[in-house]
Amino acid sequence: MWINRTELKTVWTIVLAIAAFSGIQWGGGWLQASFDSLDRYAIHLILESLAFAICFALLILGWMVFVPTLCRHRLMTAALFSAVGLLGLLHAISAPSMPLYEGAVGDTPSILLEWIAEWIGAIGLLVVFSLRNPIVKAQTRILAIIPVLVTIAVASAFVFRADSWNVAAIEAIEPYQQAVALLCYAAAILVLLYRNRVERPESVLTIVQALIWLLLSKLEKTLGSGIGSPQDLFGECFKLIGYYFLLKGIYFVLIEEPYKRQKKTEARIQYMAYHDELTALPNRRLFSERVRAEMSRSLHGGGQFALLWLDIDRFKTINDSMGHAFGDRLLVSISKRLTEYADKPENVFRLGGDEFTVLLSDIRDADEAERAAQRLVDLFDQPIKVGPSAFHITGSVGVAVYPDDGRTLDLLLQNADTAMYGAKESRNGWKRYETRMNLKAKERLLLENDLRIALELGQFHLVYQPLVDLERDHLVGVEALLRWRHPQKGEISPVEFIPLCEENGFILPLGEWVLRNACEQMKRWHDRGLPPIVLSVNLSIRQFRQHDLCARIEKVLAETGLAPQWLELEITESIMADVAYATEMLKQLKKLGVRISVDDFGTGYSSLYYLKRFPIDKLKIDRAFVGDVLTDRNDAAIVSGISAMARNLELTVTAEGVENEGQVAFLKQLKCQEAQGYYFSRPVPPEQFESLYEQDKAKRQTAG
Numbered sequence: 171m172w173i174n175r176t177e178l179k180t181v182w183t184i185v186l187a188i189a190a191f192s193g194i195q196w197g198g199g200w201l202q203a204s205f206d207s208l209d210r211y212a213i214h215l216i217l218e219s220l221a222f223a224i225c226f227a228l229l230i231l232g233w234m235v236f237v238p239t240l241c242r243h244r245l246m247t248a249a250l251f252s253a254v255g256l257l258g259l260l261h262a263i264s265a266p267s268m269p270l271y272e273g274a275v276g277d278t279p280s281i282l283l284e285w286i287a288e289w290i291g292a293i294g295l296l297v298v299f300s301l302r303n304p305i306v307k308a309q310t311r312i313l314a315i316i317p318v319l320v321t322i323a324v325a326s327a328f329v330f331r332a333d334s335w336n337v338a339a340i341e342a343i344e345p346y347q348q349a350v351a352l353l354c355y356a357a358a359i360l361v362l363l364y365r366n367r368v369e370r371p372e373s374v375l376t377i378v379q380a381l382i383w384l385l386l387s388k389l390e391k392t393l394g395s396g397i398g399s400p401q402d403l404f405g406e407c408f409k410l411i412g413y414y415f416l417l418k419g420i421y422f423v424l425i426e427e428p429y430k431r432q433k434k435t436e437a438r439i440q441y442m443a444y445h446d447e448l449t450a451l452p453n454r455r456l457f458s459e460r461v462r463a464e465m466s467r468s469l470h471g472g473g474q475f476a477l478l479w480l481d482i483d484r485f486k487t488i489n490d491s492m493g494h495a496f497g498d499r500l501l502v503s504i505s506k507r508l509t510e511y512a513d514k515p516e517n518v519f520r521l522g523g524d525e526f527t528v529l530l531s532d533i534r535d536a537d538e539a540e541r542a543a544q545r546l547v548d549l550f551d552q553p554i555k556v557g558p559s560a561f562h563i564t565g566s567v568g569v570a571v572y573p574d575d576g577r578t579l580d581l582l583l584q585n586a587d588t589a590m591y592g593a594k595e596s597r598n599g600w601k602r603y604e605t606r607m608n609l610k611a612k613e614r615l616l617l618e619n620d621l622r623i624a625l626e627l628g629q630f631h632l633v634y635q636p637l638v639d640l641e642r643d644h645l646v647g648v649e650a651l652l653r654w655r656h657p658q659k660g661e662i663s664p665v666e667f668i669p670l671c672e673e674n675g676f677i678l679p680l681g682e683w684v685l686r687n688a689c690e691q692m693k694r695w696h697d698r699g700l701p702p703i704v705l706s707v708n709l710s711i712r713q714f715r716q717h718d719l720c721a722r723i724e725k726v727l728a729e730t731g732l733a734p735q736w737l738e739l740e741i742t743e744s745i746m747a748d749v750a751y752a753t754e755m756l757k758q759l760k761k762l763g764v765r766i767s768v769d770d771f772g773t774g775y776s777s778l779y780y781l782k783r784f785p786i787d788k789l790k791i792d793r794a795f796v797g798d799v800l801t802d803r804n805d806a807a808i809v810s811g812i813s814a815m816a817r818n819l820e821l822t823v824t825a826e827g828v829e830n831e832g833q834v835a836f837l838k839q840l841k842c843q844e845a846q847g848y849y850f851s852r853p854v855p856p857e858q859f860e861s862l863y864e865q866d867k868a869k870r871q872t873a874g
Contacts, residue, residue: 180375217406218262224413225255249314250294257287278335292354355385376419383412446520449505457519476539478528479568479586485524490711543600564598575603633853645866647704650688689730706738734763793827813840
């Protein structure tokens with residue numbers, strides 16, 4: 171069986187200890203002659219003094235060093251061996267020819283003190299390493315020293331106050347004392363090995379080595395003839411070695427290892443304080459320190475540096491449609507690509523979310539920063555690999571140069587962020603900060619603030635655009651579209667405020683308001699006897715990701731009274747990215763009885779396999795293909811292909827953005843069932859749409 175280096179070391183220690191013990195027994199006669207000329211009691215005193223010194227070192231380690239990691243084993247071992255060391259020293263100076271020796275009493279006090287010390291050491295080690303090892307408070311050190319003082323006082327009083335001793339009785343007890351001490355040492359070894367049977371760290375094995383030397387020390391003394399005999403002196407040497415290993419083991423297990431753990435934890439905390447946990451890139455705190463250092467260096471040296479503020483386009487959409495786990499993996503892949511891009515990987519930072527910053531040190535001029543920004547944008551020309559798949563994403567970059575675009579950290583960051591938002595207007599590009607951008611940023615902030623109260627103040631309203639059956643030329647549906655009438659700015663285009671709503675989550679209550687009001691309006695038209703047509707309502711990705719979406723829609727239908735077959739939910743192709751979730755959610759929606767259509771078809775990353783798998787009723791061809799269908803052969807081919815594919819899949823096709831009669835004729839030729847656009851009607855208020863509705867009703871009656 172394979173053993174590690176520390177276990178092998180322990181085996182060799184055991185072999186060495188047994189060899190030393192055996193050698194002493196084999197050379198007993200020669201050793202006896204060698205010691206005849208020596209002052210054995212003096213040697214004994216020196217060895218006991220050294221043992222006391224080691225015990226005192228154990229006390230210091232347990233009492234004073236690295237108190238925050240003070241644990242039960244460490245404290246009890248320190249207290250235990252302070253008692254053992256003092257009793258051992260008293261044993262040495264009460265031996266024959268020593269200061270505390272009394273001829274009338276003999277060497278019995280010295281013998282008893284040695285026994286008590288051995289019992290306390292052997293039994294104490296067994297008890298200590300049988301207990302759990304929690305961290306204890308520093309105040310408990312006072313409580314731990316009290317039993318030591320009491321033990322020393324009681325033992326001294328018991329031994330030194332007696333006028334005489336029954337030597338025969340003590341000699342009769344001696345074999346039992348020796349056996350108890352040997353068994354306790356052996357039991358302590360077994361307890362340590364058993365409690366660490368799965369993994370035996372170096373600290374535990376070092377303590378096992380100490381116990382082996384202490385066991386052989388006791389066995390060597392047992393074979394001797396008393397204090398000062400060669401076996402007794404060699405036993406004292408073995409005890410010194412055991413104490414040394416015990417000191418070493420206690421240091422490992424109770425001081426060095428906790429110290430290393432604390433340092434490792436501190437290093438980890440320090441690392442986490444300055445690095446992003448997900449991507450391992452330097453974070454905002456380290457970024458601020460680096461930028462301040464660059465500002466100081468540039469100020470004294472007259473140099474320049476630049477910040478490239480990168481934001482991933484439509485990342486919230488990706489996160490909502492694919493899930494946060496996928497978004498995290500995508501951010502990790504992006505961070506790896508950024509570090510490969512940078513000349514100095516340590517100058518790439520993640521500031522939070524999908525925002526990254528690249529610090530360009532020592533640039534010659536602003537043109538160099540702009541070229542670097544273009545390279546950063548071009549970095550995303552190649553797809554990003556996430557697991558086995560590759561995804562095309564784009565980024566918007568804002569450029570701010572020190573000192574031209576800001577002389578303080580806050581101003582430089584603000585202007586880089588402002589430039590990035592300027593680049594986001596067109597996406598997949600970069601912009602250098604300009605003063606006029608602050609005005610746009612301020613307007614955007616004010617617009618976002620106004621959004622919060624617009625719903626409460628009734629500033630939103632719905633307009634309706636008809637969907638026309640091309641073959642029969644009558645209404646088959648209507649799409650509800652949201653508009654915002656601002657009290658100061660007038661009508662605000664959805665292109666301006668819908669992305670803001672998506673970003674800040676306001677799209678959820680706003681989307682539910684649209685659904686409820688549109689359903690109420692359609693129910694009123696049905697109640698007036700107008701021909702039932704399908705109501706189309708756009709569903710944002712954030713709404714689609716709501717796990718209680720079906721319950722919300724069912725509640726709206728129940729409260730408004732609109733039958734589910736007259737409601738059509740328009741989704742975008744981006745929801746198809748998370749296939750499992752999209753499939754399950756669409757199936758639940760279909761169980762409600764509502765219809766499902768895919769809006770802006772052809773502009774996302776849809777798949778024919780998904781169209782087959784998803785329970786979809788309709789495809790809406792994006793206006794980008796319909797607008798030039800008469801002049802662009804590619805657009806014509808795309809519209810023709812989508813129409814043919816939809817018919818084969820038994821899906822309805824609606825063409826968006828129809829503006830002239832030629833487009834209508836072309837779509838009829840392709841057998842496209844429905845159309846929507848300015849040719850038929852612009853989006854109009856409900857009162858005006860009602861007139862279209864009445865006209866269509868009359869047309870139907872005439873045709874009938």
